[in-house]
Amino acid sequence: xxxxxxxxxxxxxxxxxxxxxxxxxxxxxxxxxxxxxxxxxxxxxxxxxxxxxxxxxxxxxxxxxxxxxxxxxxxxxxxxxxxxxxxxxxxxxxxxxxxxxxxxxxxxxxxxxxxxxxxxxxxxxxxxxxxxxxxxxxxxxxxxxxxxxxxxxxxxxxxxxxxxxxxxxxxxxxxxxxxxxxxxxxxxxxxxxxxxxxxxxxxxxxxxxxxxxxxxxxxxxxxxxxxxxxxxxxxxxxxxxxxxxxxxxxxxxxxxxxxxxxxxxxxxxxxxxxxxxxxxxxxxxxxxxxxxxxxxxxxxxxxxxxxxxxxxxxxxxxxxx
Numbered sequence: 519x520x521x522x523x524x525x526x527x528x529x530x531x532x533x534x535x536x537x538x539x540x541x542x543x544x545x546x547x548x549x550x551x552x553x554x555x556x557x558x559x560x561x562x563x564x565x566x567x568x569x570x571x572x573x574x575x576x577x578x579x580x581x582x583x584x585x586x587x588x589x590x591x592x593x594x595x596x597x598x599x600x601x602x603x604x605x606x607x608x609x610x611x612x613x614x615x616x617x618x619x620x621x622x623x624x625x626x627x628x629x630x631x632x633x634x635x636x637x638x639x640x641x642x643x644x645x646x647x648x649x650x651x652x653x654x655x656x657x658x659x660x661x662x663x664x665x666x667x668x669x670x671x672x673x674x675x676x677x678x679x680x681x682x683x684x685x686x687x688x689x690x691x692x693x694x695x696x697x698x699x700x701x702x703x704x705x706x707x708x709x710x711x712x713x714x715x716x717x718x719x720x721x722x723x724x725x726x727x728x729x730x731x732x733x734x735x736x737x738x739x740x741x742x743x744x745x746x747x748x749x750x751x752x753x754x755x756x757x758x759x760x761x762x763x764x765x766x767x768x769x770x771x772x773x774x775x776x777x778x779x780x781x782x783x784x785x786x787x788x789x790x791x792x793x794x795x796x797x798x799x800x801x802x803x804x805x806x807x808x809x810x811x812x813x814x815x816x817x818x819x820x821x822x823x824x825x826x827x828x829x830x831x832x833x834x835x836x837x838x839x
Contacts, residue, residue, distance in 0.1 A: 524735070524738060524739070525597070525697075525700070526577045526597055528731060528732075528735045529579070529597055529637075529697075530577075530579055531728070531731045532693050532728055532731070532732075533579050533595060534562065534579070535725055535728060536560055536561065536562065537724065537725055538687070538689065538690060538693075538725055538728065539560060539562075539581065540557050540558075540560055541685070541687045541690050542690060543557060543560070543581075543593065543635075544557055545685050545690070546635075546670070546672050547593075547635075547670065548670070551633065551670075553586075554585055554586055555583050555584070555585055555586070555591060555593075556583065556584045556585070556586065557583065559583055559584035560581050560582075560583045560593075561581065561582055561583075562579075562580075562581060563580040563581055563582045563592065565580055565621065566578050566580055567580065567594060567614050567615070567617050567618035567621065567632070568614065568617075569613060569614070569617050571613075572610060572613065572614060574599065575598075575599055575600065575610055576596050576597065576598065576599065576610070576614060577596075577597045577599070578594050578595065578596050578597065578614075579594070579595045579597070580592055580593070580594045580595075581593045581594075581595075582630075589630065590630045591630055591631045591632075591633060592618065592630055592631070592632045592633065593633045593635060594614075594618070594632055594633065594634050594635060595635045595637055596611065596614065596634055596635060596636045596637065597637055598636055598637060598638040598639075598640075600638075600640065602640055602641070602642050602644075603640070603642055603643075603644035603645075605647050605652065606652065607636070607646065607647075608646070608647060608648055608649045608652065608669065609649065609652070611634055611636065611667075611669050612649060612665060612667065614634065615632050615634055615667060618632045619632065633670060634667075634669045634670065635669075635670040635671075635672070636669050636670065636671045636672070637672050638671070638672065638673045638674070639673070639674040639675070639697040639698055639700065639701070640675070640701060641675075641701050641702060642675070643673060643675045643676055644671075644673045644675075646669065646671035646673075648666070648667075648668070648669075649664060649665060649666070649667075650664050650666060674694060674697055674698040675698065677694075677698070679695065679698075679709070679712070682694045682695055682698070687720075687723075688716045688717070688719035688720040688723070689716070689717065689720035689723060689725050689728060689729070689732075691716050692713050692714075692716035692717045692720065692732060693728075693732065695709060695712065695713050695716065696713055696732065696735065696736065700735075700739055703740070706739070706740060707740065707744060710736065710740065710744075710745070710748065711748060711751065711752065713736070714736075714752050714756050714760070715752070715753070715756070717729050717732055717733070717756055717759075718752070718753045718755055718756035721755050721756070729756075729759060730759065730762075730763055733759055733760055733763040734763050734766075734767065737760075737763060737764060737767055738767075742764065743802075743806065745760065745764075746803065746806040746807065746810070747806070747810065749761075749810070750810045750811065750812065757820075758820070761820050761821065764803075765821070765822075768799055800821070800823070800831065801831045801834065801835060803821065804817055804821065804828055804831045804832060804835075805831075805832070805835050805837070807820065807821075808832060808837065814828045814829060814832075814839065
């Protein structure tokens with residue numbers, strides 16, 4: 519799975535939660551837009567407005583919301599796949615919006631406005647250019663022929679960590695910090711404790727079920743050994759959540775490898791290989807935790823294995839206990 523698919527899956531999981539989606543939109547929609555819609559009526563829409571030609575460029579999450587006059591509007595969060603700014607994205611967004619109106623027309627319904635919300639988190643800062651700015655030396659007489667629309671644009675790189683922290687919701691702050699730094703490995707390393715602390719603050723929130731996908735997203739994008747190095751400095755609750763997610767990822771990987779091996783008719787060999795691989799990963803984890811000054815009882819509790827097994831693995835590694 520490439521990084522775009524991983525990012526899409528994660529963001530759709532997060533924003534598929536209506537409470538967090540409301541917090542997100544309440545934080546980033548302009549005040550003059552919010553006064554005409556009722557975010558309490560926000561609901562997930564099964565439709566999408568992405569043409570096949572745009573699937574390599576965009577994916578979307580579409581919500582419907584009631585306007586103050588009891589009519590509807592669509593709020594479409596467009597997940598940007600480009601790794602760097604593209605001046606002509608407005609043309610692609612125009613095609614996206616036009617297709618959205620065309621789909622409404624084909625369904626023989628009255629048209630509802632589509633509010634396109636472009637979400638970008640690449641390495642470089644990006645100033646989104648509307649279509650009218652893409653033409654060189656355009657005479658005033660020709661400007662009325664150029665389509666005009668507004669796309670709400672969020673580039674996470676333009677927001678400081680302090681601004682994201684001021685949003686108030688710890689889980690949303692953690693998600694946005696993660697999105698901001700996910701393609702900047704060294705900076706992500708420097709921010710990972712803050713992100714985990716924010717996730718820990720959300721432990722008692724109604725959206726606690728979104729902490730696990732966030733941890734898995736981190737583990738898929740940063741070296742596990744680095745996480746194990748900093749884990750002792752984290753609060754106990756998030757520490758346990760990380761180790762549980764880590765163990766589940768290992769187990770999932772084993773099962774995947776087993777299934778693939780069995781398809782090739784190597785059932786016995788794969789079983790032995792997977793067992794050996796699991797033992798090696800477990801041994802490395804025990805050694806890393808020991809180096810970070812966890813005692814045998816603590817290691818056994820974190821990894822949910824008998825203390826005798828911890829001693830056995832440390833002894834095999836030549837560590838005197």
